[in-house]
Amino acid sequence: MCGIAGYIDYTGKAGDTELKKMTDALSYRGPDASGQEVFSLNNATLGLGHRRLSIIDLSPLGKQPMFTPDRSLSIIFNGEIYNYREIREELSAKGHAFISGSDTEVILHAYQQWGDECVKKFTGMFAFAIFDEEKQELFLSRDRAGVKPLYYYQHNGCFLFASELKAFFTYPGFEKAIDPQAFRLYVQYTFVPAPYTIFKHTWKLEPGCSMRVDLKSGNIAQQRYWDVLDYYGQPKQKIGDAEAKEALRQRLIKACEYRMVSDVPVGMFLSGGYDSSLVTALLQSGRSEKIKTFTIGFTDAKYNEAQHAAKVAAHLGTDHHELYCSFDDAKAIIPELPECYDEPFADSSAIPTMLVSRFARKQVTVALSADGGDELFAGYERHAALLGIAAKKDKIPAALRPLAATVLRNTPKTVLNKIFSGNTSADNLAKYLDFLQGKTDLADMIDFANQTAAPDTLAGLFTQAASPGVLFRKNEIRKLPGRLDQLLAFDYLSYLPGDILTKVDRATMHISLEGREPLLDHSLIEWIATLPDEMKYRNGVSKYLLRQIVHDYLPREIMERPKMGFSIPLVNWFRSDLRPLFDEHLSEKSLAAHGLLDHKQVAKLLHEYYSGDNYRFTLLWTLLMFQLWYKKWMQ
Incomplete structure (x- = not known):
């Protein structure tokens, strides 16, 4: 397990110093060793940097960047290939010779043997970059589930990639410009979903995907080599x-x-x-x-x-x-x-x-x-809740659903809690009623279940317009015939x-x-x-x-006991000992630092929470985490 970072610079401004700063920003990911290599090419400079956490083959033979004997291929790798021994035996039978006991060397030889298709051989978690000097191409790939991260940035004559964003912060050509669309998505989901990141011109390589960068033309091509929806x-x-x-x-x-x-x-x-x-x-x-x-x-x-x-x-x-x-x-x-x-x-x-x-x-x-x-x-409570809501809808004849929605809209909350077996806040009731009346489908309901609040509630928070579009391949998930399959596939691709x-x-x-x-x-x-x-x-x-x-x-x-989430009682602490954090960082003065949020709407949410509405806590915590992040990295 390690940290990787690198660049392709078409301006001629980057060198060893920039690469070392990028790599050192990830030192905690690999405290055991570091390595850098800079390649001066015809129309670009390429840097490959690595921080090593020694897990398999602790010797210096596992050092990265690692090269093939003829130095035509080089690699930096973060992760583990668990079946590397079987692949090594297969490659040895094909004439490949190995000098280390590391899985990194196996990846390098597998790429030499099978090219892009090598990733289909790997069982493991990984994010790696392989440079083919003869072809002047950089190949990057990420594991199927997305256990290991891989970010990239393309703008102003440079292409950056790394295990974490903070490696980019050290690079002189990187622009830390917040993407309003990504910011809305963050508030909506509590994380910035792939392929977006919080910054403009900056992306996540999606799980199960590979990317090829042609250094001669600067062109980028992506492909999905594995897809859970196929199964x-x-x-x-x-x-x-x-x-x-x-x-x-x-x-x-x-x-x-x-x-x-x-x-x-x-x-x-x-x-x-x-x-x-x-x-x-x-x-x-x-x-x-x-x-x-x-x-x-x-x-x-x-x-x-x-x-x-x-x-x-x-x-x-x-x-x-x-x-x-x-x-x-x-x-x-x-x-x-x-x-x-x-x-x-x-x-x-x-x-x-x-x-x-x-x-x-x-x-x-x-x-x-x-x-x-x-x-x-299907272990989450929302899985049972959504399956239950869908089943209840099926029992109501289509012609009677508008009437049922009207009745539910005027039903006491204590009764609604029994009907829906869960939180029946105004936001959630609105989602249920839209689903009942056919304004939304199950894929929309699954999406809503993963959000901090209803779209109407969130819309009033933002000062800048942005359209997030359709995420998580929701249109493809809609085509799955089974309700449970839709639920599980959505979570596998998103949450x-x-x-x-x-x-x-x-x-x-x-x-x-x-x-x-x-x-x-x-x-x-x-x-x-x-x-x-x-x-x-x-x-x-x-x-x-x-x-x-x-x-x-x-x-x-x-x-056999009730399921418990891995959490702590923050919802209570922020009404007492931790309240000053909300009051300080969600104040009008603090929000004015970036101007992305309507301070009056935030104040309204705080009032509702302090008045006993626990449903608003997740949204407020999400805003607080952004405020602390902004203060750390943007001010």
């Missing part, structure tokens, strides 16, 4: 519960074992929920050495999972470690968030994620987590890479800890996408098949 669009398997359960178990074991390959200590984030308990059980089963597990606890019982994790760890026999965090611990993290997340990012669970990462880093260099289980097996994987990558790499995600092995989603719906969500039970496997390792009485 959700296939016919469902005809398979029974017992056969499916065992097939899934074997696939999970293989994915987990791949991610134990390391020359440094490995641990596991354990929350005590089904996903992390499953991965821990599969890893510990059959091992004499105890897996190190790490848990963060909170004194507020509503948010505390530590006691559940401890029971799981005790039953499985892991080497368990837990840390209870206080209000002061969490409060101290908030000012650090903009440094860690150099693009506005507002998932508040970044706080406990940073805390548990720091705790684990004291003992291990690699930590596995179980992200992806909710996206694979998973934009929120979850961004959160974990920055929190872990900020303290030089490599995070690995076994449930995001592409072979799993390719197979699970074609499972019958009832094996994922059956009679109101989410993660049906996954739960059956967990119960083989852990008693039901330990596991």
Whole structure:
């Protein structure tokens, strides 16, 4: 796991100094070594920079940039290729010779053998750049799920790329100009969705995509080499519960074992929920050495999972470690968030994620987590809520739906809460009624469920007009015949890479800890996408098949409890001890620094929140995170 950065400069102004500054900005991603190489070409200068966190082959032979023996190809790479040994054997049989034990060298030779198609061979998480000096081309690629980030910038005679935006901030030609369209998207979703970034002329390479830059012409061509929709669009398997359960178990074991390959200590984030308990059980089963597990606890019982994790760890026999965090611990993290997340990012669970990462880093260099289980097996509460709303709509004859909408509009909130089994704020009720009347479809409802507030509420916040267009390939998702497939595909393409994987990558790499995600092995989603719906969500039970496997390792009485999110009680703290943060950074004076938000509308939201409306907290937290980011990076 590492950090990469580079440039193509057509102005002749960039050199070693600029490249070193870009690379050093990512030093925490790779504290063990650094390397830079500058190529002077006919019409451009190319720089490749690398910061190394040594995980596999700790020797100097793993140094990057790495070259083929004839120096015709060079690579910088961030990530892990878990099946590199199998690929190496295949390449050796074709006559390739290796001098190191690193997966980086395998990528380089795989590209030499198969060209662009090499990425289809890789099982892993990756973002890399390969320079072909003979062809004068730069090839960049990102893993299928989007575990590893890759940003790029093209403007004013330069092309920049890096693992994080802050590498661009050091480059003299980079313009930090906020894109109003991306800003609206951030406020809407709590993160800036790919391919956008918060800045103009700056983009994210989307998951499952590759890019080729022709240095002679400056032309850029992108291609999608892998698409989750290809698998959700296939016919469902005809398979029974017992056969499916065992097939899934074997696939999970293989994915987990791949991610134990390391020359440094490995641990596991354990929350005590089904996903992390499953991965821990599969890893510990059959091992004499105890897996190190790490848990963060909170004194507020509503948010505390530590006691559940401890029971799981005790039953499985892991080497368990837990840390209870206080209000002061969490409060101290908030000012650090903009440094860690150099693009506005507002998932508040970044706080406990940073805390548990720091705790684990004291003992291990690699930590596995179980992200992806909710996206694979319909584990989020919104999945059940949306399926329930769609089912209720089906029961109402089309001719009676306008009347039903009128009745619901005048129904007391206590009754609505029972009908919809969830939050029935004015924003949410408006979404439900539009869906009931046919003004929106399920794809729109899924989209709305991931937003901070209704479009009408958000529209009044902004001082600059911008049209976000259609995101997350929603029109393609609409074509999927199954409702559950639409739900899961949308989250896999949006919330998973934009929120979850961004959160974990920055929190872990900020303290030089490599995070690995076994449930995001592409072979799993390719197979699970074609499972019958009832094996994922059956009679109101989410993660049906996954739960059956967990119960083989852990008693039901330990596991069967209400789902808890990985969060802290911020919604209460900001009405008391943390209120000064809202009052200062969301004030008219602070908002005037950029002029992107209507201060009167923000003041209205604050008043509603202080008056007891918890629904407004997520939107206000999102605005606060932007304000802190702006102060850190733009002022």
